[in-house]
Amino acid sequence: MRVAVIGGGMAGLSCALALSRRGADAVVFEAEAQPGGKVKSRSEDGWLSEDGPHFLSRPLDALLEATQLSAEVVRPSGPATRFVHLRGRVLRAPSLRLLFSAGIPRALLEPLLARPPREDTSLREFLVARFGRRAGSLAATLLAAGVYAGDPAQLSAREAFPGLSRTRSILLGALRRRGPGLWSLRRGLGTLAEATAAKLDLRLGAEVKKLAPAGREWDVYVDAKPERFEAAVLAVPSAAAAVLAGEFAPRLVAALRAFSSAPVTVVHLGFRENGLPRGFGMLDADGTLHGIGTLFPSSMLPGRAPEGHALLTAICGGAQHPERAALSDAGLVAAVCGDLQKTLGIRRDPNYLRIVRHPLAIPQYSPGHGARVSAARELLRGLPPVELAGAAYDGVSVPDVVRSGTAAAERLF
Numbered sequence: 001m002r003v004a005v006i007g008g009g010m011a012g013l014s015c016a017l018a019l020s021r022r023g024a025d026a027v028v029f030e031a032e033a034q035p036g037g038k039v040k041s042r043s044e045d046g047w048l049s050e051d052g053p054h055f056l057s058r059p060l061d062a063l064l065e066a067t068q069l070s071a072e073v074v075r076p077s078g079p080a081t082r083f084v085h086l087r088g089r090v091l092r093a094p095s096l097r098l099l100f101s102a103g104i105p106r107a108l109l110e111p112l113l114a115r116p117p118r119e120d121t122s123l124r125e126f127l128v129a130r131f132g133r134r135a136g137s138l139a140a141t142l143l144a145a146g147v148y149a150g151d152p153a154q155l156s157a158r159e160a161f162p163g164l165s166r167t168r169s170i171l172l173g174a175l176r177r178r179g180p181g182l183w184s185l186r187r188g189l190g191t192l193a194e195a196t197a198a199k200l201d202l203r204l205g206a207e208v209k210k211l212a213p214a215g216r217e218w219d220v221y222v223d224a225k226p227e228r229f230e231a232a233v234l235a236v237p238s239a240a241a242a243v244l245a246g247e248f249a250p251r252l253v254a255a256l257r258a259f260s261s262a263p264v265t266v267v268h269l270g271f272r273e274n275g276l277p278r279g280f281g282m283l284d285a286d287g288t289l290h291g292i293g294t295l296f297p298s299s300m301l302p303g304r305a306p307e308g309h310a311l312l313t314a315i316c317g318g319a320q321h322p323e324r325a326a327l328s329d330a331g332l333v334a335a336v337c338g339d340l341q342k343t344l345g346i347r348r349d350p351n352y353l354r355i356v357r358h359p360l361a362i363p364q365y366s367p368g369h370g371a372r373v374s375a376a377r378e379l380l381r382g383l384p385p386v387e388l389a390g391a392a393y394d395g396v397s398v399p400d401v402v403r404s405g406t407a408a409a410e411r412l413f
């Protein structure tokens with residue numbers, strides 16, 4: 001079977017790898033000059049920075065083995081301190097002050113009050129019902145910001161955090177859970193995309209402009225002359241899939257436009273290290289900082305900054321403040337540096353700067369998401385073999401999109 005996989009992010013790459021393992025002839029079309037989509041790393045002058053994800057929270061053993069990267073896995077070291085910006089102050093998490101500000105005494109009753117959600121409610125409503133207004137709102141804000149750069153009142157508890165709503169008591173579940181922990185790769189997560197891509201027939205700088213049915217097959221147009229394939233996989237953001245679907249399924253266009261994404265701009269700043277805070281990073285619970293979250297990559301991972309320096313990475317914008325992601329480069333740097341001065345007392349100028357813009361960074365799963373995904377997939381019936389894969393549909397984390405791409409390959413067989 002000859003399959004066109006459109007999109008060379010981790011969903012498309014994983015899909016193509018699974019197809020080739022089944023003996024199919026998969027060709028990946030990627031618009032950009034480098035594979036990986038959101039998963040790219042840049043190494044320059046001793047700095048190593050990520051375009052998107054810094055850590056993965058679930059194992060990807062089969063992919064690491066296939067790409068011979070198992071020995072490159074690194075885990076966060078150093079103090080795991082997390083800071084929370086709450087009511088204008090920076091608090092350590094967990095700390096007694098944060099617990100009391102968050103209304104933790106009421107939250108401790110959760111195992112007694114917990115009920116599975118009867119309907120698809122927002123993350124905020126769900127957690128407030130479980131933990132009380134103060135602790136529930138704070139938990140929802142931090143979870144929505146940390147995972148989706150999202151709005152807790154708009155995200156669906158059930159669809160965006162399926163594990164949460166399945167757990168009888170979130171508190172007891174969290175106490176019991178012993179997960180495999182966060183991990184990354186020594187030379188950056190981008191090496192996972194590069195190594196996967198190296199195993200595939202990949203066309204870079206190959207934006208698919210048109211996808212058109214040709215009998216029971218597909219014609220793929222990168223330029224005027226089409227290439228014929230027996231099946232196609234749309235592993236692109238839903239907005240790009242909607243543009244392609246315009247050629248062959250008008251109802252699918254409307255279905256795909258119902259999925260929304262939040263924009264995010266990543267601001268990497270390098271500083272001389274002396275006196276900088278160490279830890280995992282800081283989340284903004286107030287919504288007043290430009291960085292929804294600021295990671296301290298060089299405090300946790302080896303090789304992220306030159307000797308004597310530290311790398312800080314602010315994630316700006318998101319569903320609640322998309323305008324912040326759209327600020328000019330100079331405006332963003334000034335705003336983030338101002339926030340760092342106010343919160344962490346960092347007064348010096350950065351001596352490394354890198355800005356990465358993601359206009360469609362993270363899909364936002366609002367109530368009804370699962371039904372919308374099923375409806376969109378239903379509209380593929382009757383067409384020549386075609387699948388939808390990626391962060392828009394089956395989970396936004398990298399392990400989720402790897403699973404989504406692999407599952408799309410399995411469905412084609």
Ligand SMILES: Cc1cc2nc3c(=O)[nH]c(=O)nc-3n(C[C@H](O)[C@H](O)[C@H](O)COP(=O)(O)OP(=O)(O)OC[C@H]3O[C@@H](n4cnc5c(N)ncnc54)[C@H](O)[C@@H]3O)c2cc1C
Nearest residue numbers: 007009010011031037038052053207208240390391397398
């Ligand atoms: C700032 C940020 C931080 C994140 N942090 C984490 C984290 O810590 N942990 C985690 O697990 N996940 C994280 N994520 C989420 C995760 O990285 C993404 O959800 C995931 O990588 C998306 O993969 P994908 O293959 O579905 O889509 P993408 O990576 O968007 O890939 C789609 C590809 O399709 C290409 N394309 C689009 N249109 C066309 C066309 N017409 N023709 C050809 N190619 C086309 C694009 O160029 C792109 O390369 C983060 C994301 C961002 C933005």
